Amino acid sequence: MKTKGFTIVELLIAVTLFTALIGITSGVFIQSLRAQRNLTAFIAANSNASLTIEQISRETRTGKDFCANSNSGCKIDAGVYKELIFTNSKNEKVKYELSGRSVMRSLNGQAPIPVTADNVNIQTLSFYITGNQPGDGKNPRITIVLKVGAVGIPFSESVINLETTITPRTLQD
Numbered sequence: 001m002k003t004k005g006f007t008i009v010e011l012l013i014a015v016t017l018f019t020a021l022i023g024i025t026s027g028v029f030i031q032s033l034r035a036q037r038n039l040t041a042f043i044a045a046n047s048n049a050s051l052t053i054e055q056i057s058r059e060t061r062t063g064k065d066f067c068a069n070s071n072s073g074c075k076i077d078a079g080v081y082k083e084l085i086f087t088n089s090k091n092e093k094v095k096y097e098l099s100g101r102s103v104m105r106s107l108n109g110q111a112p113i114p115v116t117a118d119n120v121n122i123q124t125l126s127f128y129i130t131g132n133q134p135g136d137g138k139n140p141r142i143t144i145v146l147k148v149g150a151v152g153i154p155f156s157e158s159v160i161n162l163e164t165t166i167t168p169r170t171l172q173d
Contacts, residue, residue, distance in 0.1 A: 038150070042158050045120045045150035052103050052115050053144055053162050056096055060166045062089040066140050068129050084127040084142065098125035103146075123147040123159065139167045 006014075068081035083097035095106045101121045104112035116122060128143040143165040149158060 038153050038158070041119060041150040041153060042160075045117075045148060046160055046162075048117045048120045049122070049146055049148040049160070049162055052120075053146055053164055055115060056084075056103075056144055057164055057166050059088050059094060060084070060086065060142055061169055063087060063094070063168055066129060066142065066168075068127060081127045081129065082125065084129075084144075096125075096127075098122055101151075119151050121149040121151050121153075123149060142166045142168075 063086040065087045067085040068083065083095060085093065085095045088094050093108050095112070096115070097104050097106075097112070099112060099114075101123075102114040102116045103122055103125055105115050106112040124145070124147040126145045128145070129140060131138040131140045143163065146162040148160050148162060
């Protein structure tokens with residue numbers, strides 16, 4: 001009497017194909033999870049950097065006596081600077097600068113406090129200042145440029161540039 005069944009070769013081929021299919025499916029699933037994690041981290045970093053640039057803009061809009069470099073005796077020439085110093089609407093001296101990978105804000109010479117969250121990796125922070133000459137009757141224009149990435153994601157893979165230009169509401173003397 002003959003019984004029906006599979007030979008050992010047929011079983012080996014079936015198991016090999018099944019293992020290869022599971023391996024490919026798992027690889028695609030792992031890559032999808034990794035891409036989703038990176039995208040979530042990047043969106044969170046972008047969101048926080050946008051809030052940071054908005055906070056700087058809001059405070060700058062009502063500011064006066066803009067200065068770009070505390071080391072040069074408060075330079076006011078047009079140019080690109082790594083820090084921005086001004087007097088806000090509450091007559092407090094405010095300073096924004098990049099320290100490490102965070103945007104820092106100090107008030108009246110006190111210790112700086114980070115403005116950006118820990119998940120944000122700021123590569124560059126630049127302030128472009130124009131129209132800040134005394135007696136020219138023009139408001140200064142401050143352009144803020146941030147180059148932002150997410151912590152754990154290399155800059156070569158995903159970087160976003162954020163930029164905004166602010167004109168203060170009060171006319172400078």
